[in-house]
Amino acid sequence: xxxxxxxxxxxxxxxxxxxxxxxxxxxxxxxxxxxxxxxxxxxxxxxxxxxxxxxxxxxxxxxxxxxxxxxxxxxxxxxxxxxxxxxxxxxxxxxxxxxxxxxxxxxxxxxxxxxxxxxxxxxxxxxxxxxxxxxxxxxxxxxxxxxxxxxxxxxxxxxxxxxxxxxxxxxxxxxxxxxxxxxxxxxxxxxxxxxxxxxxxxxxxxxxxxxxxxxxxxxxxxxxxxxxxxxxxxxxxxxxxxxxxxxxxxxxxxxxxxxxxxxxxxxxxxxxxxxxxxxxxxxxxxxxxxxxxxxxxxxxxxxxxxxxxxxxxxxxxxxxxxxxxxxxxxxxxxxxxxxxxxxxxxxxxxxxxxxxxxxxxxxxxxxxxxxxxxxxxxxxxxxxxxxxxxxxxxxxxxxxxxxxxxxxxxxxxxxxxxxxxxxx
RNA sequence: GGAGAGGUGGCAGAGUGGUCGAAUGCGACGCACUCGAAAUGCGUUAUCGGGGUGACUCGAUCGUGGGUUCAAAUCCCACCCUCUCCGCCA
Numbered sequence: 252x253x254x255x256x257x258x259x260x261x262x263x264x265x266x267x268x269x270x271x272x273x274x275x276x277x278x279x280x281x282x283x284x285x286x287x288x289x290x291x292x293x294x295x296x297x298x299x300x301x302x303x304x305x306x307x308x309x310x311x312x313x314x315x316x317x318x319x320x321x322x323x324x325x326x327x328x329x330x331x332x333x334x335x336x337x338x339x340x341x342x343x344x345x346x347x348x349x350x351x352x353x354x355x356x357x358x359x360x361x362x363x364x365x366x367x368x369x370x371x372x373x374x375x376x377x378x379x380x381x382x383x384x385x386x387x388x389x390x391x392x393x394x395x396x397x398x399x400x401x402x403x404x405x406x407x408x409x410x411x412x413x414x415x416x417x418x419x420x421x422x423x424x425x426x427x428x429x430x431x432x433x434x435x436x437x438x439x440x441x442x443x444x445x446x447x448x449x450x451x452x453x454x455x456x457x458x459x460x461x462x463x464x465x466x467x468x469x470x471x472x473x474x475x476x477x478x479x480x481x482x483x484x485x486x487x488x489x490x491x492x493x494x495x496x497x498x499x500x501x502x503x504x505x506x507x508x509x510x511x512x513x514x515x516x517x518x519x520x521x522x523x524x525x526x527x528x529x530x531x532x533x534x535x536x537x538x539x540x541x542x543x544x545x546x547x548x549x550x551x552x553x554x555x556x557x558x559x560x561x562x563x564x565x566x567x568x569x570x571x572x573x574x575x576x577x578x579x580x581x582x583x584x585x586x587x588x589x590x591x592x593x594x595x596x597x598x599x600x601x602x603x604x605x606x607x608x609x610x611x612x613x614x615x616x617x618x619x620x621x622x623x624x625x626x627x628x629x630x631x632x633x634x635x636x637x638x639x640x641x642x643x644x645x646x647x648x649x650x651x652x653x654x655x656x657x658x659x660x661x662x663x664x665x666x667x668x669x670x671x672x673x674x675x
Numbered sequence: 676g677g678a679g680a681g682g683u684g685g686c687a688g689a690g691u692g693g694u695c696g697a698a699u700g701c702g703a704c705g706c707a708c709u710c711g712a713a714a715u716g717c718g719u720u721a722u723c724g725g726g727g728u729g730a731c732u733c734g735a736u737c738g739u740g741g742g743u744u745c746a747a748a749u750c751c752c753a754c755c756c757u758c759u760c761c762g763c764c765a
Contacts, residue, residue: 292725296734303734306746310693313745322745329745497722625704629722 252616253357259285268360271367271577276357284350288343295339298332305329355459356466359612361577362586364549368576375576377588380560381569386595386652393596394650395527398424400658401675404528415525416517416532418643423675427649427662428535430669431642432510435537435562439639442558444508444539449488451511452479457491460617462583462609469518472532481514485538486636493542494617497629503621504551505542508639510535528643529601535642541635542619545611548633552608556588559604559639566663568648569593571600585610590640592648603644606637650675 258265262282269276305325312322361367366375398404403424409417420428440446455478458464463471463483472481482488489509498505513536524530539558543551556572563570575587584607591600611631614620620629653661660675667673 289725292734296725299734302745307694309745313693326745333745 252354252612253360254611254615255281255285255354258282265360269357271361271365272358272580273370273578274358278357281350281353281357284346284353288346288350291339291343291346295336295343298336298339302329302332302336305332352465355616358580358582359585359610361580362608362610365580365586366574366576369578371575371579373576374579374589375574377572377574379569379571380564381567381593384567384569384652385593386654388656390656391595391651392654393527394594394647397650397654397658397660398528401660403427403675406526414532416530418528418531423670423672424646426670427646427666427675428642430666431645432535432537434565434666434669435639435642436508436510438562438565439508439537439539439558442561444506444558447489447492447507447509449482449485449492449509449511451482451488453482453487453491454478455480457487457494457617460494461487461490461613462616463487466582470516472514472516482511483515484513485509485511485536486540489538489540490613490619490634490636491617493619496619498542498619498621498632500544500621500623503542503544503632504547507540508537509540510537512536528647531643534644537639537642539606539637539639543633543635544621545630545633548608548610548635551633552586552588552606552635555635555637556590556606559590559606559637562640562645563590563592563603565665566645566649567665568645568652568663570603581605581607583607583609583612585612588637590638592644593652594648595651601644601648603648604638604640607635609634609636 253265258278259282262278266276266278269278305328309322309325309329312319312325316322366373368374392400395404395406399406401423403421405419405421406415406417409419412419436446452474455464458471458480471483474480488511489507492507493505512533514533517530517532520530528534539555541551541555560570560572570590570592573589573591575581575584575589580587587605587607589602590604590606592603593599594601610633613634614631619632619634621632622629649663649666650660653663655661662670662673662675
């Protein structure tokens with residue numbers, strides 16, 4: 252959520268920065284509603300002051316002269332003031348009802364350091380790593396064929412259990428998934444992230460806090476009879492760990508990593524990536540989440556990206572780091588780097604991690620603040636998160652990049668101790 | 676799921692219709708005393724919104740949302756959460 256005060260003080264500047272994004276956002280209605288709301292509020296709080304005064308006066312009179320004409324007159328005035336306040340409150344609520352959804356639907360402002368561009372075509376490749384590990388053979392199979400041949404992935408039977416876009420991992424496949432989760436958590440906890448296992452179901456308030464709601468409800472699975480949704484990413488439960496809290500400044504930075512399954516409806520992506528592990532309704536992910544002092548968030552973002560990249564490097568998977576331009580930036584992000592791993596079957600780099608700095612956007616929605624000892628007031632902190640990494644896509648990359656002519660798959664050295672074998 | 680109890684400031688805890696943003700204690704911070712510390716004394720110690728350059732000022736907030744009333748932490752209704760007992764359950 253954007254700062255309403257900033258919005259009314261620098262509307263042109265805010266509008267210009269929103270215009271750098273894809274899509275049209277008009278802040279004019281918000282500025283107007285805010286104006287109306289404030290003038291109503293002024294009027295109402297004056298009346299309320301009078302109402303409080305009457306209350307006190309009547310309180311005094313009730314002791315000495317409860318039936319007196321003056322007392323009755325005050326009570327009468329109190330009733331009228333109260334009625335007027337009621338009217339104003341109704342109007343104010345109606346305005347709030349219009350304003351709040353508009354405000355919640357506005358995306359974050361791109362950071363001043365985010366490259367300006369209209370679409371993903373103008374994203375910047377920041378660096379590329381691991382060219383020497385690119386597979387040389389031209390006879391490469393896609394990972395779903397490798398997995399099915401090895402009997403470690405089963406998509407067909409999963410549709411009986413659930414639907415299309417689900418997978419069942421079997422034998423060494425299940426073990427590899429589990430090993431990857433363990434490996435990633437081991438690395439990230441060694442890098443200083445405190446592991447958490449949060450609830451996998453989250454309420455609407457939490458989704459509002461991180462920005463999935465109200466705009467992206469159709470991408471989520473909802474539990475029908477409760478105010479609970481399946482979490483689309485650990486970002487939601489982990490960021491909301493501290494919602495509505497005021498942390499002491501000394502507590503920052505806070506680093507968390509979390510393994511969770513993630514559930515996404517993938518509405519509107521029918522026909523895209525229909526095969527394999529790339530786009531499933533349920534997938535595993537290890538997420539990194541940081542809560543930091545605003546002055547450090549830029550530097551914290553860089554190290555977060557490095558922490559995610561470290562996993563790909565340890566697995567010796569070729570990848571590149573992309574800096575998203577303003578036109579491709581996610582809803583809540585001020586700045587974002589994507590990591591893309593090489594998928595030989597598609598001859599393409601595919602996203603395997605997305606590392607965003609949200610600035611105070613989520614903190615304002617979720618009301619996460621900190622207080623500096625000895626200083627007056629509170630400040631919003633900055634939140635950041637990134638995948639470290641998406642586990643299913645990592646498995647896909649391993650199967651494809653490490654496949655051998657005989658149909659087997661060599662395991663990355665870093666994983667061999669976890670699986671106690673070298674070949675799948 | 677059934678029965679009961681309860682949700683008040685950083686914490687503990689009083690407050691059952693009126694001057695209560697809220698006693699008291701603890702903690703924290705400042706000052707005094709001290710060579711220093713402890714003890715003691717005095718003082719400060721929530722958040723949000725509006726107005727004002729500012730000193731300041733108005734309003735809101737006692738789990739959340741409604742209601743009754745001139746007036747609600749206090750009464751009524753709904754919901755959420757916590758605890759105890761029973762049932763069920765990995």
